[in-house]
Structure formats: structure tokens, C-alpha cells
Amino acid sequence: xxxxxxxxxxxxxxxxxxxxxxxxxxxxxxxxxxxxxxxxxxxxxxxxxxxxxxxxxxxxxxxxxxxxxxxxxxxxxxxxxxxxxxxxxxxxxxxxxxxxxxxxxxxxxxxxxxxxxxxxxxxxxxxxxxxxxxxxxxxxxxxxxxxxxxxxxxxxxxxxxxxxxxxxxxxxxxxxxxxxxxxxxxxxxxxxxxxxxxxxxxxxxxxxxxxxxxxxxxxxxxxxxxxxxxxxxxxxxxxxxxxxxxxxxxxxxxxxxxxxxxxxxxxxxxxxxxxxxxxxxxxxxxxxxxxxxxxxxxxxxxxxxxxxxxxxxxxxxxxxxxxxxxxxxxxxxxxxxxxxxxxxxxxxxxxxxxxxxxxxxxxxxxxxxxxxxxxxxxxxxxxxxxxxxxxxxxxxxxxxxxxxxxxxxxxxxxxxxxxxxxxxxxxxxxxxxxxxxxxxxxxxxxxxxxxxxxxxxxxxxxxxxxxxxxxxxxxxxxxxxxxxxxxxxxxxxxxxxxxxxxxxxxxxxxxxxxxxxxxxxxxxxxxxxxxxxxxxxxxxxxxxxxxxxxxxxxxxxxxxxxxxxxxxxxxxxxxxxxxxxxxxxxxxxxxxxxxxxxxxxxxxxxxxxxxxxxxxxxxxxxxxxxxxxxxxxxxxxxxxxxxxxxxxxxxxxxxxxxxxxxxxxxxxxxxxxxxxxxxxxxxxxxxxxxxxxxxxxxxxxxxxxxxxxxxxxxxxxxxxxxxxxxxxxxxxxxxxxxxxxxxxxxxxxxxxxxxxxxxxxxxxxxxxxxxxxxxxxxxxxxxxxxxxxxxxxxxxxxxxxxxxxxxxxxxxxxxxxxxxxxxxxxxxxxxxxxxxxxxxxxxxxxxxx
RNA sequence: GGGCGAGUGGCGAAACGGCAGACGCGCCAGCCUUAGGAGCUGGUACCGGAAACGGUGUGCGGGUUCGAGUCCCGCCUCGCCCACCA
Numbered sequence: 001x002x003x004x005x006x007x008x009x010x011x012x013x014x015x016x017x018x019x020x021x022x023x024x025x026x027x028x029x030x031x032x033x034x035x036x037x038x039x040x041x042x043x044x045x046x047x048x049x050x051x052x053x054x055x056x057x058x059x060x061x062x063x064x065x066x067x068x069x070x071x072x073x074x075x076x077x078x079x080x081x082x083x084x085x086x087x088x089x090x091x092x093x094x095x096x097x098x099x100x101x102x103x104x105x106x107x108x109x110x111x112x113x114x115x116x117x118x119x120x121x122x123x124x125x126x127x128x129x130x131x132x133x134x135x136x137x138x139x140x141x142x143x144x145x146x147x148x149x150x151x152x153x154x155x156x157x158x159x160x161x162x163x164x165x166x167x168x169x170x171x172x173x174x175x176x177x178x179x180x181x182x183x184x185x186x187x188x189x190x191x192x193x194x195x196x197x198x199x200x201x202x203x204x205x206x207x208x209x210x211x212x213x214x215x216x217x218x219x220x221x222x223x224x225x226x227x228x229x230x231x232x233x234x235x236x237x238x239x240x241x242x243x244x245x246x247x248x249x250x251x252x253x254x255x256x257x258x259x260x261x262x263x264x265x266x267x268x269x270x271x272x273x274x275x276x277x278x279x280x281x282x283x284x285x286x287x288x289x290x291x292x293x294x295x296x297x298x299x300x301x302x303x304x305x306x307x308x309x310x311x312x313x314x315x316x317x318x319x320x321x322x323x324x325x326x327x328x329x330x331x332x333x334x335x336x337x338x339x340x341x342x343x344x345x346x347x348x349x350x351x352x353x354x355x356x357x358x359x360x361x362x363x364x365x366x367x368x369x370x371x372x373x374x375x376x377x378x379x380x381x382x383x384x385x386x387x388x389x390x391x392x393x394x395x396x397x398x399x400x401x402x403x404x405x406x407x408x409x410x411x412x413x414x415x416x417x418x419x420x421x422x423x424x425x426x427x428x429x430x431x432x433x434x435x436x437x438x439x440x441x442x443x444x445x446x447x448x449x450x451x452x453x454x455x456x457x458x459x460x461x462x463x464x465x466x467x468x469x470x471x472x473x474x475x476x477x478x479x480x481x482x483x484x485x486x487x488x489x490x491x492x493x494x495x496x497x498x499x500x501x502x503x504x505x506x507x508x509x510x511x512x513x514x515x516x517x518x519x520x521x522x523x524x525x526x527x528x529x530x531x532x533x534x535x536x537x538x539x540x541x542x543x544x545x546x547x548x549x550x551x552x553x554x555x556x557x558x559x560x561x562x563x564x565x566x567x568x569x570x571x572x573x574x575x576x577x578x579x580x581x582x583x584x585x586x587x588x589x590x591x592x593x594x595x596x597x598x599x600x601x602x603x604x605x606x607x608x609x610x611x612x613x614x615x616x617x618x619x620x621x622x623x624x625x626x627x628x629x630x631x632x633x634x635x636x637x638x639x640x641x642x643x644x645x646x647x648x649x650x651x652x653x654x655x656x657x658x659x660x661x662x663x664x665x666x667x668x669x670x671x672x673x674x675x676x677x678x679x680x681x682x683x684x685x686x687x688x689x690x691x692x693x694x695x696x697x698x699x700x701x702x703x704x705x706x707x708x709x710x711x712x713x714x715x716x717x718x719x720x721x722x723x724x725x726x727x728x729x730x731x732x733x734x735x736x737x738x739x740x741x742x743x744x745x746x747x748x749x750x751x752x753x754x755x756x757x758x759x760x761x762x763x764x765x766x767x768x769x770x771x772x773x774x775x776x777x778x779x780x781x782x783x784x785x786x787x788x789x790x791x792x793x794x795x796x797x798x799x800x801x802x803x804x805x806x807x808x809x810x811x812x813x814x815x816x817x818x819x820x821x822x823x824x825x826x827x828x829x830x831x832x833x834x835x836x837x838x839x840x841x842x843x844x845x846x847x848x849x
Numbered sequence: 850g851g852g853c854g855a856g857u858g859g860c861g862a863a864a865c866g867g868c869a870g871a872c873g874c875g876c877c878a879g880c881c882u883u884a885g886g887a888g889c890u891g892g893u894a895c896c897g898g899a900a901a902c903g904g905u906g907u908g909c910g911g912g913u914u915c916g917a918g919u920c921c922c923g924c925c926u927c928g929c930c931c932a933c934c935a
Contacts, residue, residue, distance in 0.1 A: 222853055226930065229852070234934075259935060272935090314933085337933095344934045351935085358933055436934050557930080628873070630862060634855095642861065642874040649873085651888090666880040666889035708863070711872035718872090721889090792868040797916045799868055837915050839867045847915045 012654035014618020018751045022124055030770060031126035033082045035527065035540055040080040044544050045071050046523050048552030049086045052112040053093060056119040058608040058638060059592045059600060065623040066632055066706050067551045068125040072747035073701045076776040083126055084526035086133030087113050091515045092170060095448040105448040109136055124619050124750050131526045135518040140525060141450040142471030143535040144517050149453060149464050150574050156203045159462060164441060166195040171445035200452060202440040204566045211565055218585040223557045230558040232436025236260035237420045239350060239429040241271060241323040244331055248285055255323045258345030258434050261355060263416040266404040267373035268350035271323050271334045275299050276342035283334055285320025292317050292336065299338040314339055314362045326428035328405060337362065345434050360391035374412055375402050442514045445486045447478055449512030457499035457506040466500050486510055519560050520567035523547055524577060535576060545579040554588035587704055590635020597637045608638050620749035621646050627706035627748060649714050650752055656720040657738050657756045663725040671725035682723060683733035689719050690737035691784035694777060697744045716741055746771045793818050794845040795827040811838050818844055
């Protein structure tokens with residue numbers, strides 16, 4: 001470095017240093033990972049890629065800069081670190097912006113990406129830009145299409161007509177995109193309606209059981225719990241009831257129900273079908289037709305409003321038909337009610353009001369019989385016939401069956417198994433497992449997404465687009481005149497095509513894919529973004545997957561993080577990848593809220609832009625401040641209060657490093673060793689502190705505890721400040737402490753560390769080499785060891801005294817010493833100690849009575 | 850209603866069952882300065898006391914323990930997720 005450059009700042013001037021080093025690092029290609037390099041252990045560090053909204057806000061910094069610190073930390077440990085980045089660039093905001101500004105979503109998106117690339121660079125993050133992935137690029141989304149075709153071939157993708165959640169603004173939604181009691185759209189907040197549509201699905205349910213298995217994954221417990229609950233496995237039985245003949249229909253239809261309590265089968269006093277159930281029209285007696293149809297219309301329309309009511313009173317109507325209970329031959333009335341969901345189980349239930357709260361409430365409201373068939377141990381045989389005041393749900397080992405024919409008197413658990421066996425034998429049912437998880441509804445009636453690569457031919461039906469004709473490209477010019485509706489529908493040049501099978505005229509599918517498809521496999525693509533033969537190079541994938549550490553928000557618990565696991569398993573089964581789990585270790589950082597405590601959003605006007613802070617303090621200060629705020633998984637409302645403390649800290653590091661002999665005027669003690677301490681003792685103190693800090697800070701980086709990591713660096717710099725200008729400043733111990741401080745700072749505040757490192761090298765007349773390519777220092781355990789320790793002394797658990805003793809003083813000696821201390825004697829009030837507890841060498845507790 | 854998580858100074862927060870409040874902000878005082886919204890030093894949980902020191906303190910009530918912010922039981926409050934899943 002030239003003298004001119006070196007003198008560019010005598011003060012710490014971040015705005016001069018940071019662009020300089022960012023340029024140097026890029027020039028040297030310091031962070032372009034060589035994926036083929038096997039000489040070092042691999043470390044795949046992934047952070048959730050951003051949506052190109054246009055501007056990087058403080059939340060992006062909160063996610064990315066600690067992740068970058070982790071990357072630098074691992075790199076200094078000699079690992080081959082891969083930290084890629086990309087843009088999740090399909091989706092509605094682009095389309096909405098396009099409609100508003102009458103431009104193409106592509107132009108809007110690409111402009112935003114260009115802008116955000118520069119902003120990301122200003123953080124000093126070590127992303128490997130060579131591997132960048134942009135999902136709206138045909139070179140990316142063609143592989144969405146390719147994978148989709150493989151799924152289609154394997155039966156993992158299918159088209160089906162079914163009632164879907166429909167948002168008037170955003171079209172169809174996946175189930176997890178519908179939120180709240182009032183069932184509103186996760187994006188625009190509009191109430192969601194039900195519509196019957198032909199839609200594309202992915203068979204996520206095929207992997208339901210495997211998705212419940214988290215073996216080997218280091219994921220936060222809450223996320224695993226959420227996914228487990230979302231998949232919602234329940235074991236029970238499917239039971240076949242048969243409809244009874246009557247004057248309007250011949251009967252004999254199978255009415256299948258799912259129950260988790262086959263042991264209560266004798267207590268089924270009525271049946272309930274969902275209003276959408278296929279048998280409803282047939283089973284509705286002519287005399288009840290008007291009432292039933294009115295109910296169906298009412299529930300279809302008013303569902304959301306009724307569900308808003310906290311009482312949630314049960315509603316329903318009798319169909320006029322009956323079904324025969326397979327175990328006791330009883331005729332049970334068939335009702336319809338909207339508390340039975342069409343999409344779960346078989347869409348119909350056997351109602352056992354005595355042992356289910358919802359059925360109980362329904363029976364009470366409509367005066368239906370309630371028959372107890374399970375009794376707890378506290379209920380005597382004589383009491384069994386007493387009417388229940390509430391449903392008896394408990395399912396303990398002591399429960400026994402009553403009023404259940406031959407099964408009466410059996411423990412309920414045995415009855416459960418016996419009834420299932422009996423049903424199976426008679427062909428009237430079977431053991432069955434149900435999941436709350438549904439198949440993934442992936443079609444969207446939108447322009448700005450990956451076209452689903454199929455065509456519809458009058459002759460050949462649904463025909464996949466052959467792989468060699470991929471990608472099916474989005475038309476570049478689209479008409480947004482009729483805003484809201486999918487412009488692909490009216491784009492004749494897109495829609496009209498020929499059938500790949502017969503060559504005749506055909507129409508393209510105009511639905512596009514849910515953007516969560518893009519993010520379900522993007523980390524694979526990072527590994528071989530240019531590969532023209534496969535979504536991912538299997539050899540590279542075998543070496544680099546799974547991702548070692550993934551960082552991102554917990555709001556993706558049951559969407560992105562579950563879809564990604566599904567994709568990985570499906571891709572493995574279809575031979576595209578080896579690994580069955582995408583992310584070995586997951587960390588959910590918290591969310592930075594606006595200053596008002598609300599989620600940051602443009603519409604609320606509480607979005608925090610880091611640019612002003614970066615200009616004033618520099619990127620390093622902002623990075624460190626975000627890490628220092630609190631535990632990374634916590635987040636919280638944004639406030640820049642306190643950033644001055646970080647700024648002061650870095651200035652202090654600057655001064656102790658570059659001006660060790662300076663003396664501070666305001667302090668008469670400055671430049672003088674503490675009373676009673678000679679140079680040797682002071683050096684020992686400094687060395688001990690430096691190595692102990694190194695040990696702690698190393699653990700804190702590895703454990704992602706950045707807030708306390710920064711605090712410990714502050715303590716060390718405060719200690720150095722104390723010794724600045726004294727006779728030990730510039731000694732070997734001093735220089736070592738400075739060197740360790742700068743090295744420990746390097747991952748978190750990379751620019752200032754690099755600048756100081758280069759100046760230290762220059763001062764020694766050495767050639768600069770990057771601090772980030774330097775090995776992480778090793779703790780000198782002999783230096784970190786202490787010769788003395790301070791022992792707090794308690795009497796009956798109350799702190800009364802402290803003594804400083806040699807570290808290796810035997811317990812008996814320590815005890816004698818402590819018991820002679822005046823404060824301890826006073827606290828004992830003449831009583832004799834019962835025992836003295838030496839708590840792991842940390843503290844002494846004297847117990848008296 | 851169910852599940853998960855969290856309640857500690859004026860504020861952000863620390864604390865393998867072992868000295869509660871590290872570190873930082875803010876505030877107070879002193880120093881240094883032509884000046885300072887710069888820098889340095891000290892103080893700062895609450896009550897009493899000039900101080901030494903004493904007492905009280907981690908949402909509330911119990912319990913286990915030599916010892917509980919931490920573990921167990923029951924409540925209260927807040928946040929997030931799921932909400933009629935048979």
C-alpha cells in the first residue's frame with residue numbers, strides 16, 4: 001500500500017476504508033468459491049434469498065450480515081466456504097407494480113435486482129456472485145418445468161377439479177396461504193372464497209410420514225413442532241356404513257367415515273356429511289330438499305362470517321336418510337353440517353356425541369340421542385346410564401367399554417383393536433391413518449411465474465411439453481389493460497400452439513407455478529448455475545449437500561421449509577440428487593419490526609433504510625450494531641439508539657491499535673499502571689484476558705451468539721484502553737492482545753479489521769495479505785489459565801464475603817481461612833457450621849442452623 | 850379453545866442450578882478543551898445511610914435444593930403459530 005493511501009485516514013474514517021477494501025476483495029476474487037477444491041472441508045452456508053422489492057432495508061442487513069460474519073469465521077478456520085446469493089424474483093409485487101406503472105414486470109424486477117446487487121455489496125458481505133441465481137431467468141425456470149415434467153411422469157404432479165381457496169385479487173391460494181379465523185388472503189387480506197376449479201397439485205402427502213422424521217436435523221424445536229402439527233398424522237380406522245333403503249332411494253351406498261376412536265362405534269347415534277359430500281344429492285329426501293339446498297347455499301356464502309362469531313354455534317340439517325351401523329345394525333340418521341370438512345378424511349363422520357365435544361354440542365342443539373359407550377374408572381356400572389353433562393373424552397388405560405355388545409367390559413384400548421379387527425374381517429372397515437397435510441395446490445392464475453409446461457389437445461388431452469422444447473417462455477410483451485386477470489389467457493401467440501403428439505392445434509396451459517416452487521430447490525442450482533443438462537450437477541451435489549447451515553426467518557416454517565424438504569425427497573427418488581434432507585442445521589433469526597413494533601412494510605411507512613446510518617457510521621458499525629442489539633433469534637422493534645456505543649468501540653479499537661502510546665488528557669491515571677501492579681503483572685493480566693476472550697469469542701461465533709461476542713470484544717478493548725500509554729504498551733503481550741483483538745473482530749467488522757491488519761503489517765515492514773485469509777488464532781491455555789481466583793463466600797446462601805486465593809489452594813486450607821474471616825465470623829453469630837459446600841470451585845456456602 | 854415461546858434496571862440486554870444486572874444506551878459528576886452534540890475517568894436496581902454497610906429485589910403464589918432468574922406445580926400478562934382435522 002502506498003504512503004498516500006496509508007495516510008488517507010489518521011482518524012477512523014469508515015467511508016474511506018470500506019469501498020477501498022470491497023474493491024480489493026472483489027479484485028482478488030477472495031470469495032469466489034472453488035467448488036472442486038477438495039483440499040479443505042466444505043461448508044455450505046445458505047441464507048434465504050431476498051425478493052427484489054427494490055431496496056435493501058435494515059431487515060436484510062439483519063439477516064445477511066451475521067451470516068456473512070459466520071462465513072468469514074469458518075473461512076478463517078480453513079474451511080472451503082460457499083455462501084451464494086440470488087433473487088426470488090417471480091411473484092405478485094412485480095405484477096402489481098407493472099399494472100400500476102404500465103410496464104413489464106420483468107423490467108421492474110431486473111432494475112430492482114441491479115440496484116440491490118450494489119446495496120448488498122455495500123455490506124461487505126462475501127457472497128459468491130459467480131453462482132448467482134435469478135429465478136425469473138428462463139435459464140432457471142426451465143428447470144422448474146423440467147422437474148415438473150419428471151414429477152408428472154412419476155405421478156407426483158396431477159390435475160384435479162376440486163374446491164379451492166380463491167382470492168378475488170390473487171387467484172387461487174395454497175391452504176397455508178389462507179390466514180386467520182376469517183380466512184383472508186395472506187398477501188392482500190381479502191376474504192377468500194371457495195371455487196370449484198381444475199388445478200395442478202403436487203403429491204406432498206406421499207411423503208407425509210417421511211416428513212415427520214427429523215432425525216439428524218439440528219433444527220429449532222418450534223419449527224419441528226409446527227411442521228409436525230401441520231402434517232397432523234392421526235391413527236384410527238375407516239368404517240363403512242351402508243345407507244338404508246327408503247321410499248326415494250334404494251340404499252346400499254357405502255358411506256365411509258374416518259374415526260380415531262373405533263372403540264366408540266356403538267355410540268354413533270347419527271352421521272354427518274360435509275355439505276360438499278358427493279352423496280348429498282342422492283341421500284336428500286324430496287321432502288327435505290328445499291331445506292338442504294338452502295343450507296348448502298348459506299354455508300357456501302356465509303361461512304366466513306359465521307366463523308367469525310366466537311360462539312361458533314353448530315348448524316346443520318337432516319337429509320331424511322339413514323345409514324346402518326356395521327357393528328350393531330342400528331339405523332342412524334344422516335345429517336349435513338359445515339363442521340365436517342370436505343377435505344379431511346372421507347368428508348363424513350360418525351357422530352359419537354357422548355365422547356366428542358363437537359358431536360355433543362350438535363346433539364344437544366338438535367335433540368339427538370347421546371349414548372355413553374366408554375366409562376372411566378370413577379363411573380360405577382350403576383351410573384353408566386346417568387345422562388352425561390358433557391362429552392367424556394379421556395382415553396386413559398382405565399377406561400372401559402359399556403353398552404357395546406360383546407365388547408362391553410373390555411378396556412377401551414383393547415376394544416379399539418378388537419373392533420378394527422372385526423371390521424377388517426367382515427370387510428366393513430380397516431385400520432387407517434389420516435393426515436391434515438394436503439397435496440400442494442401449485443397452479444396460479446397469474447402471468448409473472450413459471451409457465452406450467454403442458455398443452456391441451458382436443459384429441460390427446462393433457463400433453464406434456466417435451467423436455468427438448470423447454471423452456472416454455474413467458475411472452476415478453478403482455479397486455480395489462482384488463483388488470484387483475486391473467487394476461488396469458490388473452491395472448492393468442494402464447495396460447496395457440498400445436499400438440500407435441502399429433503401436431504394438431506392445441507392450447508397452452510396458462511396457469512403458472514406457485515413461486516414457492518422456485519425456492520424449493522434453488523440451493524441445488526447455486527452449485528451448478530450454468531449446467532445445461534440437469535437442474536444440478538449430481539457430482540457436485542453429492543459433495544456439497546446437504547446445506548450445513550441455513551439462516552432465515554421462522555415465518556417460513558410450514559411453507560418454504562416444508563416444500564423444500566418435499567422437493568429434496570422427491571428429487572432424490574427421481575435420481576436428481578442424493579440427499580433426502582436439504583438443510584442440516586437451521587437457524588431462525590428474529591424479525592426486525594418497525595419502530596412502531598409492527599411488521600415493516602411500505603404501506604405502513606415504517607421501513608427502515610440503512611443507507612443513512614451506513615453513510616454516517618459505516619457498514620462495520622451497522623453490522624456490529626445489528627449483532628449487538630440482542631440475541632439473533634429474537635429480533636424486535638428497530639431503534640438506532642445506542643449505535644453511538646458501537647461507533648465509540650470501533651474508534652477505541654482504532655486508537656489502541658494505531659496509537660498505543662497515546663495518553664488521554666482527561667484522566668490523571670492515564671499512562672500509569674494500576675496501583676500495586678508492575679509491568680510483569682500487567683502483561684500477565686493482558687495476556688490472560690486476551691486468551692480468555694479468544695476462547696469465549698470463538699465459542700460465541702460458532703454458536704451464533706453475536707451479541708455477547710461483541711460485548712466480550714468491548715471488554716478486551718476497554719482493558720487495552722486502560723493500559724494505553726503505560727510502560728507495557730507496545731510490549732510483546734500488548735502486541736499479541738492487539739493482534740488477537742483485530743483477528744477476532746475480522747468476521748464481524750471486516751473492513752476496519754482489514755485496514756488495521758494492513759497497517760500493522762506495514763509497520764513491521766511486511767507485505768499485506770488479507771486478514772480474512774489468515775488462520776483463526778489458537779488459544780494459549782497456559783496464558784488463559786489464572787493463578788488466583790476470587791471465591792465468594794455465602795452463609796446459608798447469602799453472600800457475606802469474598803476472598804482471593806491461589807487457584808490450587810486445597811479445600812481444607814481454604815475452609816480454615818474463610819472461617820477465620822471477620823465478616824464470616826460475624827455472620828455465623830457463634831453457631832457451628834453444619835457443613836461447608838465447595839460448589840465446583842466457584843463458591844463456598846457455609847450452612848448453619 | 851389448543852400448541853409453542855417470553856416476562857430481569859429508565860432502555861437494549863447478560864447470567865453450565867452457584868457473586869443477579871456483564872456489555873452498551875441514557876442520565877449524573879469530574880477532567881480535557883477556544884468550543885463541543887468530540888474524547889477520557891468515575892458513578893448509576895430499589896429502600897435506609899455522608900460512608901462503611903445493612904435490608905429488599907428477576908410477573909404472582911407454592912414446592913424441590915446447602916443454594917432457584919434458571920428445575921417442578923398452579924395462576925396472570927404479552928407475542929407467535931394453529932384454530933370445528935372427527
